[in-house]
Structures are given as C-alpha cells and as structure tokens.
Amino acid sequence: MMVLTRSNVRLFHFEADHHETHVPTFRRQAQAHARFSRPDEERGWPQSSFGTAREGPSPARSLIDRRAAAMLRGSRRYRLTGTGAFDTVFRTGRRREGEFLQMICVAAAREHGRIGIVIGKKALPLAVDRNRVRRMLRVCVRNARPGIDGYDLVLRLKKGAPRTVFRSIATEAARLLAAIAQTPPSP
Numbered sequence: 721m722m723v724l725t726r727s728n729v730r731l732f733h734f735e736a737d738h739h740e741t742h743v744p745t746f747r748r749q750a751q752a753h754a755r756f757s758r759p760d761e762e763r764g765w766p767q768s769s770f771g772t773a774r775e776g777p778s779p780a781r782s783l784i785d786r787r788a789a790a791m792l793r794g795s796r797r798y799r800l801t802g803t804g805a806f807d808t809v810f811r812t813g814r815r816r817e818g819e820f821l822q823m824i825c826v827a828a829a830r831e832h833g834r835i836g837i838v839i840g841k842k843a844l845p846l847a848v849d850r851n852r853v854r855r856m857l858r859v860c861v862r863n864a865r866p867g868i869d870g871y872d873l874v875l876r877l878k879k880g881a882p883r884t885v886f887r888s889i890a891t892e893a894a895r896l897l898a899a900i901a902q903t904p905p906s907p
Contacts, residue, residue: 800836800872805829809836809874816899818892820881824874825900833869835861838876849883856890860897867901 800806813824828834837857839850857875861868875893 797832798834800834800874805834805872806836806838806874809872813872813874816896818896820878820885820889821892821896822876822878823893823896823900824876825871828870828872833871833873835872836874838874840877843877843880845880849886852883853877853886853889856886857893860890860893863894864897864901868897871900873897873900 800809808829809824809826813826816823816825835858837854839853841850844850844853861873861875875896877889881889
C-alpha cells in the first residue's frame with residue numbers, strides 16, 4: 721500500500737494497480753433539463769446521421785452583368801490618378817458647363833480614357849453625400865462607355881445641392897457625357 725502525505729488522503733483509496741487519473745468525478749452526471757427535451761439540442765439540424773440530407777450551398781450567381789463586372793475589375797485603369805494628370809486636364813482641357821457640374825475633357829493620353837471626379841467639402845460637407853454623388857457619377861460614366869473612351873475627363877461639382885437634387889446631378893452628368901461622346905476626340 722502507498723503512503724500519501726497530502727491532506728486529501730481520504731478522497732483517494734489506492735491499490736497498487738490504480739492511479740489517481742482513474743478516479744471518477746464527484747459531480748452528479750448531467751441530466752436532461754425539465755423544460756427541454758434533450759440538453760444542448762438544436763432543432764434546426766438533424767438529430768442523427770440518418771436525418772434528412774441537406775441541399776448544400778447554392779450556386780453562385782452574379783449580381784451585376786458581365787460588362788459592369790469587367791469595368792469594376794479594371795476600374796483602376798479607368799481612373800485619373802495623380803496631381804500631374806489632373807493638372808494637365810485642368811490646364812489644357814475643354815470645359816462644358818452645367819448647372820451643378822463642370823466637365824473638363826482632353827484627348828486621352830493612354831489607349832483608353834480615364835475619369836476623375838472632384839467633389840469639394842465646401843460643396844458637400846458630409847462624406848456620405850460626397851460618396852453617394854460619386855457613386856452616381858461613376859454609374860453615369862459606366863453607362864456612357866465606350867463612347868467616351870477617347871477622352872480623359874474630370875467631372876467637378878461646382879456648388880452644393882440638397883439630397884433631393886442628387887438625381888438631377890446624375891441626369892446632368894449623363895447629358896454632358898452623351899454630348900462629349902458624339903464629338904470625336906481631337907489630338
């Protein structure tokens with residue numbers, strides 16, 4: 721018989737072939753709750769391996785058409801980036817004026833035209849409004865392609881407008897882009 725010197729000797733009764741890892745727990749066994757049919761049961765899943773078969777994941781479907789998806793994937797190459805590019809368009813471009821927008825266009829420096837959108841904080845102080853107008857203008861530009869691919873364009877919001885007028889800003893942008901799409905680019 722082993723001699724234990726711990727204070728909890730009464731809990732362990734050892735024989736030569738037993739070890740303390742084989743001691744059963746002293747808690748009560750888990751029992752079903754009175755209000756639930758089974759503990760930890762989730763009704764949404766089959767309760768056994770013989771339950772009904774699940775259908776699995778649904779096939780992927782596109783939310784936008786292929787042309788728009790291609791434009792979004794390659795949208796970086798359609799962006800006018802860098803201060804030098806904006807300065808060139810502002811210095812040498814032809815201007816077309818609308819009530820809310822000013823469109824400045826110049827013949828494209830690359831094989832495809834690029835677009836820049838300028839919306840100042842003075843015109844629309846809230847970032848939510850600037851982003852909404854920017855998204856609406858991008859949709860107008862996407863719809864105007866491929867007619868405007870020969871141009872580098874800057875669309876600039878001249879003055880502020882309430883949210884109720886945002887659709888008319890988009891309509892004005894579509895009108896200005898359609899007018900530029902009808903004229904051939906000059907080198």
